[in-house]
Each structure stands twice: as structure tokens, then as C-alpha cells.
Amino acid sequence: MRSPTILALALTLCAPATAHPSAKGMKPSPAPEKLSSFKWTYPFTDEAMTGWTASCTAVKAFSAREYTLHDLANPFPKGLGAWVDGLKGFFSGREYPGAWGGWDKHLHDRTIVYMEYEEVPLRVREWIEEQERGDLAGKGLFAVFEKPAAGEKGEGEREGKEGSVIGETVKVGEVVDRSGDGGKVVMFAPGALYEILPLWVADGSDCQDVLLDLSNYQPTHADGAVVAWPKKTNPTKEKVISIEITASQLAPKPVGSEPEVVAEGGDAAEGAAAAEETGKVEAEGKGKDEL
Structure with missing residues (x-):
């Protein structure tokens, strides 16, 4: 098993915007593989739900943008050029949490997700800040990160002015002024989502308190446990995706009941070698997390 360190991310972020795996002198990425440290599996298959029912389910969708590392240096929204230095400094030396479903495509094919910070649920923002603090x-x-000095482009798209560079992340104080959240963005590997999925959908749900308590969130089925999974759309030309997150609290199903499938999802093909070779858009998995 290759080391999942993200040092390759830091090196790739320094590459020119035109760099691509096929460019002369660049080695192709190793074959995708599932991270051994990734403990989550798709929990809503017929087999997994045998004997269980969802006593409460919460579902929400979020807008984001998805990038691979070889296009990060492009100007926004085709890339994340203004934040390249900041991303390099932040992720250097840290382990890569994996892409969708815990797959690691390695090197320039690794994935980064971008979101407007104020569109992230408050509970998630508070969790992020608590961890950093x-x-x-x-x-x-x-x-x-802070947004760079902004100018208007196209249909209201924000883009850093020429030469704008964001070299470091936002410093988290004891008290956070929420009026400034509109001037911030957050970036992460997809695998980071799986650690706190219930927080994304908790507020306003019928089982809010249960979902907010991450001690209930488990990778295995049990009475009262919370299980969750994300699914996403394929990126548009502007890199836009929709991420739908489902979280359910489990209860034993009465004997003789039919198996119950709460939701579909999984992005199984995120780690598929075939998708890597053909360059086709990944197909969403149907109730699986691996090939």
C-alpha cells in the first residue's frame, strides 16, 4: 500500500496551469486504490439494511466545485489559482483523506472540493473552527481562506484580480464574526466529508440532537446508530457539482419485514481505473462504494 501522504499535492500545486499527466516529463499517476485508513462503506444496500429500518432520515443538497490537482493553477472558476500557495502550505506533510468513497487517485488526479464558506451549515463551520482552534x-x-480582492467577470463570477495571492488560511479566534463568512471559502479533499456527514444535515431535521452528537455516528449498523453517505453529480464545465448527503438513525426492523433501502448513492466509480484510462466522467455508484 502506498503512503497516502499529501506531499505529492504540494509538489503538483507548483506545476504550471498547462501541466497535465500526458505532458512530457510527467509520470502518470499510479493506479487508484482504496485507502486502508478509510473506515466508511456505503450503508444503505439491501444486505446492509437487512434487519434494520431508518427511524429518522435527513437529506440535504449543497452546491460546490470540484477540481483535480492538474487544473488548480488556472484562474477561478476553471481553477483555484489565487489560493495555490495557500493550499500548498496548508496541505504539505498532511495525509490525504481520500476522494469520494475513500479512493486515492494519486498525484495530479487527486480531487479538491471548493465551497463558499457561508453556504456551509453553521454546525459544520463551528466544528471546523473548534478543530483548528x-x-x-x-x-x-x-x-x-479569505477571498482575494474581487472583480466581476461574466455573470457575476468572482475572480481574484491579476496578481492576487492568498498565502495562508484564516486565523481562528476565540470568537468568530459571522458577518465575515461571506468573504471566505473552504477547500477540502472529498474524504474529509465522511468524518462529519451528520452535521451537514442535522439542523431542522426530526432527529437534530441525535445527528449533532457525532458519538452516534458509526461505520457499522447498530441499534440507535447513525449512518450516512454522500452522492454527487458530475462536474459541469465550470466545475460545479451538487452534493447530496443522507443520514439516518437505525432501529431494529420487526421480524419478517422486507429489507429497506433508504437512499441510493456512493460514487463507486470515483476510484475506477477504467474511468482514469478513458477520461470519461465518473458514473455514480448504485448502492456500492467500490468496484
Whole structure:
């Protein structure tokens, strides 16, 4: 098993915007592989739900942008050029949490997700800030940056002015002024999402308190446990995706009941070698997390 360190990310971020795996002198990425440290599996298959029912389910969708590392240096929205230096500094030396479903495509094919910070649920923002402030286990999973000096382009797209560079993440104080969240963005590897999926959908749900308590969130089925999974759309030309997150609290199903499937999802083909070779858009998995 290759080391999942993200040092390759830092090196790739320094490459010119035109660099591509096929460019002369660049080695192709190793074959995609599932990270051994990734503990989550798609929980809503017929087999997994045998004997279980969802006593409460919450579903929400979020807009984001998805990039691979070889196009990061392009200007926004085709890339994340203004934040390249900041991303390099933030992720250097940290382990890569994986892409969708815990797959690692390695090197320039690794994936980064971009979101407007104010569109991230408040509970998630508070969790990110707590981890960074307290140097806790989740520190380094989500990078929060200021937006560069902005100019208008096209249909209201924000783009850093020429030469604008964001070299470091936002410093988290004891008190955060929420009026400034509109001037921030957050970037992360897709695998980081899986650690806190219930927080994304908790507020306003019928099982809000249960979902907010991450001690209930488990990778295996049990009475009262919370299981969750994301699914996403394929990126548009502007890199836009929609991420739908489903979280359910489990309860034993009465004997003799039919198996229940709460939701479909999984992005199984995210780690497929075939998708890598053909360059086709990944197909969403149907109730699976691997090939």
C-alpha cells in the first residue's frame, strides 16, 4: 500500500496551469486504490439494511466545485489559482483523506472540493473552527481562506484580480464574526466529508440532537446508530457539482419485514481505473462504494 501522504499535492500545486499527466516529463499517476485508513462503506444496500429500518432520515443538497490537482493553477472558476500557495502550505506533510468513497487517485488526479464558506451549515463551520482552534483530530481536514480582492467577470463570477495571492488560511479566534463568512471559502479533499456527514444535515431535521452528537455516528449498523453517505453529480464545465448527503438513525426492523433501502448513492466509480484510462466522467455508484 502506498503512503497516502499529501506531499505529492504540494509538489503538483507548483506545476504550471498547462501541466497535465500526458505532458512530457510527467509520470502518470499510479493506479487508484482504496485507502486502508478509510473506515466508511456505503450503508444503505439491501444486505446492509437487512434487519434494520431508518427511524429518522435527513437529506440535504449543497452546491460546490470540484477540481483535480492538474487544473488548480488556472484562474477561478476553471481553477483555484489565487489560493495555490495557500493550499500548498496548508496541505504539505498532511495525509490525504481520500476522494469520494475513500479512493486515492494519486498525484495530479487527486480531487479538491471548493465551497463558499457561508453556504456551509453553521454546525459544520463551528466544528471546523473548534478543530483548528484546539489542535484536535479534525485539524487540517478543511482549509478556510479569505477571498482575494474581487472583480466581476461574466455573470457575476468572482475572480481574484491579476496578481492576487492568498498565502495562508484564516486565523481562528476565540470568537468568530459571522458577518465575515461571506468573504471566505473552504477547500477540502472529498474524504474529509465522511468524518462529519451528520452535521451537514442535522439542523431542522426530526432527529437534530441525535445527528449533532457525532458519538452516534458509526461505520457499522447498530441499534440507535447513525449512518450516512454522500452522492454527487458530475462536474459541469465550470466545475460545479451538487452534493447530496443522507443520514439516518437505525432501529431494529420487526421480524419478517422486507429489507429497506433508504437512499441510493456512493460514487463507486470515483476510484475506477477504467474511468482514469478513458477520461470519461465518473458514473455514480448504485448502492456500492467500490468496484
